[in-house]
Amino acid sequence: DSGVTQTPKHLITATGQRVTLRCSPRSGDLSVYWYQQSLDQGLQFLIQYYNGEERAKGNILERFSAQQFPDLHSELNLSSLELGDSALYFCASSAGTSGGGREQFFGPGTRLTVL
Amino acid sequence: AQSVTQLDSQVPVFEEAPVELRCNYSSSVSVYLFWYVQYPNQGLQLLLKYLSGSTLVKGINGFEAEFNKSQTSFHLRKPSVHISDTAEYFCAVRSLAGGSGAQKLVFGQGTRLTINP
Numbered sequence: 512d513s514g515v516t517q518t519p520k521h522l523i524t525a526t527g528q529r530v531t532l533r534c535s536p537r538s539g540d541l542s543v544y545w546y547q548q549s550l551d552q553g554l555q556f557l558i559q560y561y562n563g564e565e566r567a568k569g570n571i572l573e574r575f576s577a578q579q580f581p582d583l584h585s586e587l588n589l590s591s592l593e594l595g596d597s598a599l600y601f602c603a604s605s606a607g608t609s610g611g612g613r614e615q616f617f618g619p620g621t622r623l624t625v626l
Numbered sequence: 627a628q629s630v631t632q633l634d635s636q637v638p639v640f641e642e643a644p645v646e647l648r649c650n651y652s653s654s655v656s657v658y659l660f661w662y663v664q665y666p667n668q669g670l671q672l673l674l675k676y677l678s679g680s681t682l683v684k685g686i687n688g689f690e691a692e693f694n695k696s697q698t699s700f701h702l703r704k705p706s707v708h709i710s711d712t713a714e715y716f717c718a719v720r721s722l723a724g725g726s727g728a729q730k731l732v733f734g735q736g737t738r739l740t741i742n743p
Binding site: 513515544546553554555556566567569601603605610613614615616617618619620 | 657661662668669670671672675716729730731732733734
């Protein structure tokens with residue numbers, strides 16, 4: 512158990528809908544990262560937050576947005592869903608930002624299926 | 627931009643045999659390198675990491691990896707595998723993105739290791 516929790520575990524929805532994925536980082540971790548894992552694209556970085564502020568953006572679509580709240584949990588919002596958004600979405604957390612070797616601890620993921 | 631190439635998408639091995647999973651990276655600056663393992667229906671777990679110092683890094687579950695700067699490689703090895711090592715293995719490099727504090731990982735496509743009895 513990494514200490515990172517994600518809800519829900521599975522999500523099935525229809526095209527055009529909007530969903531929210533939730534992540535609680537390990538206790539004390541200030542950084543939260545979101546990754547998407549799909550068969551065709553592999554594991555791709557979406558976005559990073561540190562202590563409530565956006566720090567880095569990757570291949571995140573404009574239909575997607577995220578935020579980190581004062582209690583440090585994070586939410587990833589996916590809207591106008593398309594079939595191609597079906598994937599496993601991981602959240603990871605790390606202790607801070609100084610020192611490049613800080614380990615990122617991954618949650619179990621949310622499997623999103625868009626029908 | 628940094629990139630990671632895992633040269634084998636699938637590696638079948640017999641139990642108790644040695645295994646090497648290959649990883650090459652490209653970068654114009656110094657990097658930190660990681661190997662993660664993903665068991666079926668689970669998240670990613672860190673096996674080992676290279677930050678600096680000794681080029682031979684030992685990790686959990688008997689795995690080790692060797693950093694070779696001249697060949698820009700970070701191959702993962704285990705001298706004797708077990709059925710429980712069946713999983714997907716990901717090599718990753720830490721990329722500086724967006725200035726200080728950004729620590730995104732760039733992953734390879736993964737190598738599926740299958741251990742046969």
